[in-house]
Amino acid sequence: MVVKLLFLWLLFCLSWAQEQRCLQSASSCDECIQAGCAWCNSPQAHIRCATTEKLRSTGCHGRHIYNPSGSIQVVKNDSGADPADAEPLLLQPQEVSLHLRPGVRESFPLTISKATDHPTPEPIMNLSNVPAGVQVTFSSITKGNPQLLQVSVEAAQCPRKSGASNQNRTGPWSILITPRGFSVSLKLEITLLCECNCTGSHEENSPACSHHGTVVCGQCECYVPYFGKQCQMNGDFISPQYEDLCRMGPNAPVCSGRGICVEGFCECNRRADPNEMYSGRYCECSNFDCPHHNNRLCGGNGRCACGRCVCNSEWIGSACNCSTETASCMAKNQMLCNGRGVCECGKCHCMPPHVGATCEECPDCVDVCQDHAACMECRAFRTGAKKDT
Numbered sequence: 001m002v003v004k005l006l007f008l009w010l011l012f013c014l015s016w017a018q019e020q021r022c023l024q025s026a027s028s029c030d031e032c033i034q035a036g037c038a039w040c041n042s043p044q045a046h047i048r049c050a051t052t053e054k055l056r057s058t059g060c061h062g063r064h065i066y067n068p069s070g071s072i073q074v075v076k077n078d079s080g081a082d083p084a085d086a087e088p089l090l091l092q093p094q095e096v097s098l099h100l101r102p103g104v105r106e107s108f109p110l111t112i113s114k115a116t117d118h119p120t121p122e123p124i125m126n127l128s129n130v131p132a133g134v135q136v137t138f139s140s141i142t143k144g145n146p147q148l149l150q151v152s153v154e155a156a157q158c159p160r161k162s163g164a165s166n167q168n169r170t171g172p173w174s175i176l177i178t179p180r181g182f183s184v185s186l187k188l189e190i191t192l193l194c195e196c197n198c199t200g201s202h203e204e205n206s207p208a209c210s211h212h213g214t215v216v217c218g219q220c221e222c223y224v225p226y227f228g229k230q231c232q233m234n235g236d237f238i239s240p241q242y243e244d245l246c247r248m249g250p251n252a253p254v255c256s257g258r259g260i261c262v263e264g265f266c267e268c269n270r271r272a273d274p275n276e277m278y279s280g281r282y283c284e285c286s287n288f289d290c291p292h293h294n295n296r297l298c299g300g301n302g303r304c305a306c307g308r309c310v311c312n313s314e315w316i317g318s319a320c321n322c323s324t325e326t327a328s329c330m331a332k333n334q335m336l337c338n339g340r341g342v343c344e345c346g347k348c349h350c351m352p353p354h355v356g357a358t359c360e361e362c363p364d365c366v367d368v369c370q371d372h373a374a375c376m377e378c379r380a381f382r383t384g385a386k387k388d389t
């Protein structure tokens with residue numbers, strides 16, 4: 001049970017961390033898919049980079065979600081007429097093309113058939129041509145002849161964009177895998193899915209960009225001198241923007257990833273629901289991200305300010321769901337909860353065995369007269385069971 005809870009907690013933490021990473025990678029499609037997230041390329045999207053499920057839940061249609069997955073294509077896989085005639089060794093397949101999403105491993109089987117009784121040949125390769133972080137590993141499925149191996153390929157990350165050389169980050173790059181001591185090899189062609197293919201979603205002079213830019217992957221690429229989310233600003237009339245003034249910390253996203261920076265001030269994004277707003281110097285606050293009670297924001301008894309409920313008078317609690325009003329706790333004897341309980345959030349919590357809305361009922365109590373009869377008899381008449389005590 002505890003292990004299961006820990007596991008669920010871990011899953012929750014991981015998915016939370018992933019959402020945060022996606023939110024922070026929201027400035028471009030390339031950055032987003034490199035963080036392992038999905039991108040929404042609808043011009044109307046207000047959340048662009050998230051998990052596929054999250055994008056769906058925010059109204060991004062499936063055809064607008066870009067989230068390429070890795071693939072394996074076997075280009076050449078001849079079975080060879082008779083290995084004994086031509087080569088002393090047959091590799092199957094001979095050529096494979098791989099599209100890799102960084103961090104996701106792709107695997108395929110490799111068969112090595114020997115014509116004669118050679119010892120088990122060990123595959124060797126030269127990885128000097130591929131970017132750092134690409135790993136090729138082999139695991140044995142069956143030994144003997146033919147020998148069956150599982151080839152796994154994984155790229156740790158996308159190659160960094162080096163400023164000067166316009167180096168290509170997606171490849172393809174080729175690797176030859178050759179069993180030691182032989183000349184036949186398997187050719188691997190590796191392409192990294194590190195850049196978005198937005199050729200399908202280009203729109204020049206788009207109205208979504210105030211006719212001053214091209215929509216690429218759902219985002220405006222503004223023509224000089226225009227800028228802004230919708231290319232609505234003309235750089236000729238506005239002094240340079242001071243982007244760092246729009247960051248909460250040195251590496252924080254500009255305007256918390258929820259707005260654009262105009263002359264050092266954040267212009268926060270609008271939400272589909274006009275009642276929902278981002279605010280704060282860095283758009284770090286919102287008025288819709290607070291505790292709920294009975295499905296209502298701040299229990300319907302307060303307003304949401306930057307993640308905390310500010311409760312109306314006579315309400316307290318993190319979700320403004322606790323009333324400070326005590327009239328409902330007042331018993332007929334003008335005592336709160338009949339003096340037999342405490343009044344919390346407008347309700348009596350009675351000390352047992354007392355019950356009822358104001359703790360006036362006590363069905364399990366012994367009859368009061370009977371309870372005190374012996375004492376009264378003693379006091380009044382100095383007789384009865386308690387006369388000596």
Ligand SMILES: *[C@@H]1O[C@H](CO)[C@@H](O)[C@H](O)[C@H]1NC(C)=O
Pocket residue numbers: 074077078079092093108109110
């Ligand atoms: C290549 O073809 C053989 C049959 O000749 C098949 O068993 C094997 O799975 C194929 N390899 C791949 C990687 O598709």
Ligand SMILES: *[C@@H]1O[C@H](CO)[C@@H](O)[C@H](O)[C@H]1NC(C)=O
Pocket residue numbers: 126127128129
């Ligand atoms: C690997 O390939 C590179 C470039 O083709 C070559 O310069 C290098 O000598 C090769 N290394 C080995 C160990 O074969």
Ligand SMILES: *[C@@H]1O[C@H](CO)[C@@H](O)[C@H](O)[C@H]1NC(C)=O
Pocket residue numbers: 168170171172173
């Ligand atoms: C990227 O580099 C690979 C090998 O270095 C080359 O084969 C390929 O054509 C290049 N692609 C582009 C788009 O320049």
Ligand SMILES: *[C@@H]1O[C@H](CO)[C@@H](O)[C@H](O)[C@H]1NC(C)=O
Pocket residue numbers: 197198199200
């Ligand atoms: C990009 O996507 C288009 C279709 O939207 C496709 O025709 C094209 O081949 C793709 N290009 C690459 C490099 O994947």
Ligand SMILES: *[C@@H]1O[C@H](CO)[C@@H](O)[C@H](O)[C@H]1NC(C)=O
Pocket residue numbers: 292293317319321322345
């Ligand atoms: C108020 O809401 C919190 C969180 O939803 C809950 O734990 C608590 O029991 C609620 N209190 C009352 C009095 O309803």
